[in-house]
Amino acid sequence: MSHVADNLKSTRERIQQLSLGAGRAANDVCLIAVSKTRSLAEVEQAISAGQTVFGENTVQDALTKIPQLNNPVLEWHFIGHLQSKKSKQVAENFQWIHTVDSLKLAQKLSAAMQQHNPNNILNCLLQVNVSGEASKSGLSRDETIFLLSDLVELNLPNLAWRGLMTIGVQGDEAETRKAFSDLRKLRDECRDKFNMEDFDQLSMGMSGDYDLAIEEGATMVRIGTDLFGQRK
Ligand SMILES: *Cc1c(COP(=O)(O)O)cnc(C)c1O
Numbered sequence: 001m002s003h004v005a006d007n008l009k010s011t012r013e014r015i016q017q018l019s020l021g022a023g024r025a026a027n028d029v030c031l032i033a034v035s036k037t038r039s040l041a042e043v044e045q046a047i048s049a050g051q052t053v054f055g056e057n058t059v060q061d062a063l064t065k066i067p068q069l070n071n072p073v074l075e076w077h078f079i080g081h082l083q084s085k086k087s088k089q090v091a092e093n094f095q096w097i098h099t100v101d102s103l104k105l106a107q108k109l110s111a112a113m114q115q116h117n118p119n120n121i122l123n124c125l126l127q128v129n130v131s132g133e134a135s136k137s138g139l140s141r142d143e144t145i146f147l148l149s150d151l152v153e154l155n156l157p158n159l160a161w162r163g164l165m166t167i168g169v170q171g172d173e174a175e176t177r178k179a180f181s182d183l184r185k186l187r188d189e190c191r192d193k194f195n196m197e198d199f200d201q202l203s204m205g206m207s208g209d210y211d212l213a214i215e216e217g218a219t220m221v222r223i224g225t226d227l228f229g230q231r232k
Contacts, residue, residue: 099125136167
């Protein structure tokens, strides 16, 4: 077995154990293999080991892999900050984006989908900075509710609003757990307020904190280092 296959196996097992331990179903949590900075060969190793869901954080890096693999079974998640001028590339290559944080970006993504990928839906998450750290991008709680209320009213074609994403607080377990728990409450509040049954996703947890995230209700964890090793 390749190194990546080994890591995938143990990470999947750990995710299942944590899910069961949190009183959830073993397959409740989707593992997104974060392949940013990794080579095409490394991604192919993961695919050989059965992985189909991948995350990339820049368009430039993603375009060295997605068109080359050209595999409709794969599901690609955009997890980085996106400049709206690159909406076309996301619309053409990704099925999910986790980092919507403005009306302008949502409008550009919808227009790009209508023009370049009109028969498909782009699944969207709003990026939230629940802990309020100044250094981090993302919406506050109130901004999230305001933006979502505009989005629901506009009903932009070819976009589906599916939930919330956040990044944990570096090196602080208690703060990270609180951020994850707050994100879950905010998702529930949005789902109820806007009566959106499909607003059910919580993207939270990376290599260093996905255990906490699963305990707090993550539906997707974004893991790079634990699968592919340290990034250079
Ligand atoms: C890089 C990255 C990850 C993966 O981080 P690891 O610590 O390598 O698991 C997850 N989410 C986002 C948004 C990232 O940029």
